[in-house]
Each structure stands twice: as structure tokens, then as C-alpha cells.
Amino acid sequence: MDQPRKAAWKPPRDCEDYWSEFRHCKTLLNFFHHYYAYGTTPSCQQWKEDYSYCREWEKHGGKEAKEALQNSERNRVAQQRNFTPVWELRQEPPRDWHMPLNQENSQDS
Amino acid sequence: MDQTKQDEEYGYDLFPERNKGKQQEKTFGQKLFTFNHKCQVMLQFSIETSPYAKLLLSAMKSSGCEVFKKRHFSCEDCDGTVSGGFDATSSQIVLCQNNIHQQSHMNRVVTHELIHAFDHCRANVDWFNNFRHLACSEIRAANLSGDCSFSSEVSRLNFGLKQHQQECVRGRALRSILAVRKISREEAEKIVDEVFDSCFNDHEPFGRIPHGAKEAKFAYRDYVNRDRYSSSL
Numbered sequence: 001m002d003q004p005r006k007a008a009w010k011p012p013r014d015c016e017d018y019w020s021e022f023r024h025c026k027t028l029l030n031f032f033h034h035y036y037a038y039g040t041t042p043s044c045q046q047w048k049e050d051y052s053y054c055r056e057w058e059k060h061g062g063k064e065a066k067e068a069l070q071n072s073e074r075n076r077v078a079q080q081r082n083f084t085p086v087w088e089l090r091q092e093p094p095r096d097w098h099m100p101l102n103q104e105n106s107q108d109s
Numbered sequence: 110m111d112q113t114k115q116d117e118e119y120g121y122d123l124f125p126e127r128n129k130g131k132q133q134e135k136t137f138g139q140k141l142f143t144f145n146h147k148c149q150v151m152l153q154f155s156i157e158t159s160p161y162a163k164l165l166l167s168a169m170k171s172s173g174c175e176v177f178k179k180r181h182f183s184c185e186d187c188d189g190t191v192s193g194g195f196d197a198t199s200s201q202i203v204l205c206q207n208n209i210h211q212q213s214h215m216n217r218v219v220t221h222e223l224i225h226a227f228d229h230c231r232a233n234v235d236w237f238n239n240f241r242h243l244a245c246s247e248i249r250a251a252n253l254s255g256d257c258s259f260s261s262e263v264s265r266l267n268f269g270l271k272q273h274q275q276e277c278v279r280g281r282a283l284r285s286i287l288a289v290r291k292i293s294r295e296e297a298e299k300i301v302d303e304v305f306d307s308c309f310n311d312h313e314p315f316g317r318i319p320h321g322a323k324e325a326k327f328a329y330r331d332y333v334n335r336d337r338y339s340s341s342l
Contacts, residue, residue, distance in 0.1 A: 012341040013334065024323065033320035036259055039272035070342055077342070083310040086245040087232040093173030094229065097200050101180070 009066065012073045015054040022047035046072060119237060120289025124194060124203055126185040148184035148206035151215040159216045160325035161254065164332050165223040168314035174230035181226070191288065193218040195225035197236045202226060217261075220254040227314065240290065240300045247282035248301065248308040253315055256281055274318075278309060 024030055025044035034042040050072050057065040116122045155162050156178065166176050176182075180201075187194075187205035192214065194203045202222040209215050228234050228246045235242050251257055257277035262269065269276060279301055286297045312318060314332060319325040331338070 010337060010341060012338045013331075017330065021327065024327070030320075032259070036270060037272070037274040037318055037320070073338070074342055080312060080316060083307045085232075085311065086304050086307050087228075087234055087242050089232050090230075093231075094200070097174045097230065098180075099200075101199060101201075 011054045011057060011066075011069055013054070015051060015058060018047055018051035018054050022051055118291060120194070123188045123191050123288065124185060124196075125188060127196065127199075127203070144186070144206040145184050148204055148209065148215075151209065151212050152178070152182055152184065152204060152219065154212060155216045155219040159220065160322055160329045161216065161220040161319065162223060164314060164325065164329040165220065165227055167329075167332060169223070169227055169230055172227070172230045174226070176223075176226070193222050194289075195222050195229070197229055197234075200226075200229075217255050221250045221256060224250040224253055231313075240286065240292065240297075241304050243290070244282055244286055244297075244300045245304045245308040245311075247285040248278055248305060249311055251278045251281040251285070252309055252318060253312065255319075255321075258320065275305075275309065279305065 022044055025042055025047055030042060034040065050069060053065045053068045053072075056062060057069065113122075121127055156166065169176055182202050182204060184204045184206040186207045187203070190208060192205050192208050195201075196203060202219070202225075204215070204218060204222075209218055225246050228249065229236070234246060236246075252274070255261060257274050259273075262273065262277055267273075267277065282301050283294070283297050286292070286301070287294065290297075315325070315328040316331055317324065317328055319328050
């Protein structure tokens with residue numbers, strides 16, 4: 001059997017996605033929404049940088065561009081996880097999710 | 110515990126059709142020209158077109174809780190002004206057909222209740238005994254569903270700007286808890302305060318607070334690409 005070939009690295013998002021996020025970030029509406037939710041002004045520079053790293057990687061495939069992108073996205077992930085959960089995550093979905101309804105309704109007083 | 114007392118303890122008295130047992134058969138006329146039919150049609154439209162709902166439904170399927178419209182949604186008449194609810198006992202989302210009359214409202218209610226269902230699916234949420242869990246899910250649902258968008262608040266004549274979303278989320282979470290549980294306002298406020306920072310910042314499965322359909326579509330795009338995203342890091 002052939003050895004499985006290691007899949008070539010692709011950037012976390014399509015380069016156009018970075019650009020569309022940047023464009024959206026710069027809109028007046030987004031400024032408004034950010035201020036309405038957080039009381040601060042949004043920071044859009046990182047999207048623009050990530051777009052240029054993405055394009056750089058597409059053209060030349062450089063290690064610096066790849067690592068810069070990875071670091072930027074890891075930072076985003078860390079920001080999204082920056083809270084202590086109130087509950088414990090399940091290992092499996094609830095067993096009765098798919099049970100038929102008449103089996104659920106055991107309303108014994 | 111006496112059934113009536115238990116109903117009031119957990120807010121089931123707001124949803125009087127929940128205890129009726131077997132669903133009553135409807136005539137063709139009843140099916141076509143009633144709030145029930147309108148509710149079903151609006152629900153279908155939400156499922157098919159709302160990027161918020163589509164993302165949540167995908168996330169639930171991936172978590173092992175695929176949602177089936179006939180099994181997991183129920184259009185019913187409800188008391189008062191309540192718009193919907195999530196019944197963890199039967200794993201059903203209740204939509205109040207007598208109180209939801211606009212598609213935009215239906216979209217929000219479906220999103221709100223799907224967030225509860227999503228939390229139920231992915232976490233050990235103790236809906237009945239742990240008020241912190243209940244508060245957390247209400248904070249998330251108010252925050253992420255569009256319940257507290259600027260336009261929603263303005264339509265309620267609540268005018269606020271800087272960080273007003275947070276004020277709205279607190280207030281709506283408080284109201285939701287007080288509607289379904291018998292505790293004092295002070296107690297409820299204390300619980301909301303305790304869990305607010307954690308739960309306001311938990312944006313699963315959206316990855317952001319989606320302010321409108323465009324951001325919800327971006328969030329859905331990110332969700333669809335999540336495998337590529339995580340493997341690239």
C-alpha cells in the first residue's frame with residue numbers, strides 16, 4: 001500500500017475571508033455594534049495583517065508568513081476561550097434526546 | 110410533590126398544553142387557518158433561511174443532537190406574553206403560536222431556544238436545581254440571539270448606547286429566570302452577577318457575538334470551515 005501523503009498546509013481561512021472580515025470590521029455599522037456591546041472601539045488592523053500574510057504565503061510559501069498567521073489565529077482562539085465555564089461539558093449527548101415523546105411523558109404524580 | 114405545585118416551581122404553568130398528554134387531532138380547517146399553521150410555516154422559514162438557526166442546527170447535529178422539526182419543536186398556546194421555552198424533560202422547544210406573529214420575532218425565538226438546546230446537548234446543565242446554570246444559558250441566549258440588538262431594544266423603548274448590550278442581557282436574563290423560578294429579585298440579580306462575565310464571553314458555537322445576518326453568515330462560514338481551521342493550527 002502507498003504511504004499516505006501528508007496533506008499540504010493551507011491557511012486557516014481563505015485569503016478573501018480575511019479581507020472580507022477586515023472590510024466588515026472597518027464599517028461604521030460594526031464600529032457602532034462594537035461600541036454598543038463592549039463600550040470600546042474595534043481594532044481591525046490584525047485582519048489586514050493576516051490578509052497580507054495569507055497572500056504572502058500564497059505567492060512564496062514562506063515559513064514566517066505561515067507562523068505569523070498561525071500565531072494570530074491561536075491568539076484569536078485564546079481570546080474566545082478566556083473565561084471559566086460555569087458548567088461541565090458532556091462526554092456524550094443526552095441519552096433521551098432522540099427518545100420518542102410518549103416514552104418521555106411519564107407524568108406520575 | 111403535588112403536580113400543580115411542581116408546575117409552578119419550574120414555570121410549566123406558562124405552557125398549559127405541555128401536560129395534555131396525547132396531542133389532540135386537528136381538523137383540516139384547524140390545521141390551515143390557525144395560529145398553529147402560521148407558527149409551523151414561520152418555523153420552517155426560520156430553519157431554512159436564518160443563518161443563526163442554520164449554524165445552531167449544524168452545531169447540534171455535530172454534537173450528537175440532530176434536531177427534527179416534528180420531534181423537537183412544538184407550536185402551542187402559552188400564557189401571558191412568553192414567546193417560547195425549552196423543555197429539557199421532553200427535549201422540546203416550545204414556540205408560543207399565540208404570541209409570535211412576525212417572522213423576525215420567530216427567527217429570534219428559534220435562535221434563543223436553540224441556544225438553550227445546544228447548551229443542554231453539550232454540557233451537563235442542571236436546569237431545575239442549579240440557578241447559575243439557568244442564568245448562564247439565559248445570558249448566552251439573550252446575548253447571541255439578537256434579543257439585545259440595538260433595534261430590538263429601541264422597539265422596546267430602551268434607549269442606550271455605550272455597553273448597553275450588557276445591560277440588556279442582564280435585564281433579560283433576570284426576567285427569564287424570574288418568570289420560571291420562584292426566587293426573589295435580589296437573589297436572581299446576585300446569581301446573574303456571579304456568572305455574567307463567564308457567560309457573556311462564551312460565544313459558542315458562533316465564535317463571536319453576531320450583530321445581524323451578515324455576521325451570523327460569517328460565523329456560519331467559520332463553522333463550516335472549522336476542521337480546516339483547527340488542523341492548520
